[in-house]
Amino acid sequence: MPESPVIHVSDISAKIKEVEQAFRRYLDEFGINEPVNIINNSGGKDSGATDLLAMAITGGAYRSVAADTGNEHPMTIEHLKTLHEQRPDKGPVVEIVSADYPEEMFAKRREAISKGWRKKQMVRAGSYRGILMPSLSRADTKFAENWRSAAKAMGWGDYDTPLDAALSALHRTGNPFLDMALTHGGFPLGRQRFCTDELKMKVVLDRVLTPLIEAGCDVVQWSGVRGDESDKRAGYTRFEEDRRDDSGQLYNFLPIHQWTAADVFALYRHFGVKPNPLYSQGMGRVGCMPCILVKKEELAEIAARFPSEIERAAEWELQVAKTSRWIHWMIVGHVNRRQFKPVQRQIRITPHLDEDSGEEVNTATDSRPARLGINTRLPHRDYELEVEAYQGTSMLGPRGGVIGGSVHDAVDWSKTGRGGKVYDLVTASINAESCSSKYGLCE
Ligand code: SF4
Known part of the structure; x- marks a missing residue:
């Protein structure tokens, strides 16, 4: 087993000093006097280290703010609530804020789908374009009859129409993550990662930063971003004006931009503070559990150690699926979708080399109307898509080739080896009792 890098206390003292000097220098350079220092604290190791640095540098003249997404492990919330008890000089209690999706928002959405779902709707993009x-509000059609069977088989209960099911699910729960997904009619996915914006950035901006700016304060926002985590992060500037705000009063500071994970844990040891206990329970990162971007190995760890979090996600999926027009259509499967004729022809474009000129040409080789059914393959650019009936909506998106499945499908995939086919003995033998921290935390 490789040895953890040894970082001496004197090295950490020098690093703290460097951050302090850099901070003072930036304040001078930007002409900032007595700013309000706000620490973005996620409960993870890097933002926690940033909090400890702020404590050391400002002597406690800062606010540490955490946005609870409602999808956090209870240990993370407990760690945040008790961090001030661990700091040698105590300092401020971490303020926990949450996004709120008021009942009026749900009422608006219910009104919108009550009107919109009555009409037929054309798919305007992707493989199903055209x-x-x-209509999802009629109970007297063949589609509705088949939808009722599918909905029952999925455990959704007895509803006459998809609209009835959606209206029953669209109510405020008070959990920010779930309420966000319900009002969007789906979970955040890939590029549409609205969770970070709505549950973290916006709530801190609205509740904490904007009131300070409006009160005329200069605000420096400290974040625990480290450059060695990705090329994108490496390209961030350590101190700059925040462009989300044109008042010229909001600044971003990345005190540990050049630090490694080992430096971060050495800082915890230096102050005698324990990081979030999830790091010693197999988690390589701390944030939502599960995060929509969770890595394969980490998902296997979560399933082995915290199965109740997977069950919670599965319950959310059932409720959120009912609010999605797309899912209602897709659960019915091939039997009934064939009655919905495509209004455009699917054309397969095949690039090939012209025998005479030797140049690449594109030829339309197939202009039959697309037919949807089990195992139907739709030509779509350079890949083909198998069309099947959806079984639900996975909070973690398509994993292991399963589209329209559930978090349980994702967990099954997480227990497989490379390529998702072969059962991986290493992954399967996770011992939920042992520590497998990636950061050598068990001394
Ligand atoms: S990206 Fe992951 S950690 Fe961030 S808000 Fe979304 S689910 Fe939570």
Whole structure:
């Protein structure tokens, strides 16, 4: 086993000093006097280290703010609530804020789908472009009859129409993550990662930063971003004006931009503070559990150690699926979708080399109307998509080739080896009792 890098206390003292000098220098350079220092604290090791640095440098003249997404492990919330008890000089209690999705927002959404779902709707993008989706408010159609069977088989209960199911699910729960997904009619996914914006950035901006700016304060926001985590992060500037705000009063400071994970844990040891206990329970990162971007190995760890978090995600999926027009259409499967004729023809474009000129040409080789059904393959650029009936909506998106599955499908995939086919003995033998921290935390 490789040895953890040894970092001496004197090295950490020098690093703290460097951050302090850099901070003072930036204040001078930007002409900032007595700013309000706000620490973005996620409960993770890097933002926690940033909090400890702020404590050392400002003597406690700062606010540490955490946005609870409602999808955090209870240990993270407990760690945040008790961090001030661990700091040698105590300092401020971490302020925990949460996004709120008021009942009026749900009422608006219910009104919108009550009108919108009555009409047929054409799919305007992707492989299904041109397909007409049916009205979801009628109970007297063949589609509705088949939808009722599918909905029952999925454990959704007895509803006459998809609209009835959606209206029953669209109510405020008070959990920010779930309320966000319900009002969007789906979970955040890939580029549409609205969770970070709505549950973290916006709530801190609205509740904490904007009131300070409006009160005329200069605000320096400290974040625990480290450059060695990705090329994108490496390109961030250590101190700059925040462009989200044109008042010229908001600044971003990345005190540990050049630090390694080993430096961060050495800082914890230096102050005698324990990081979030999730790091000693197999988690390589701390944030939502599960995060929509969770890595394969980490998902296997979560399933082995914290199965109740997976069950919670599965319950959320059932509720959120009912609010998605797309899912209602897709659960019915091939039997009934064939009645919805595509209004455009699917054309397969095949690039090939012209025998005479030797140049690449594109030829339309197939202009039959697309037919949807089990195992139907739709030509779409350079890949083909298998069309099947959805079984739900996975909070973690398609994993292991399963589209329209559930978090349980994702967990099954997480227990497989490379390529998702072969059962991986290493992954399967996770011992939920042992420590497998990636950072050598068990001394
Ligand atoms: S990206 Fe992950 S950690 Fe961040 S808010 Fe979304 S689910 Fe939570």
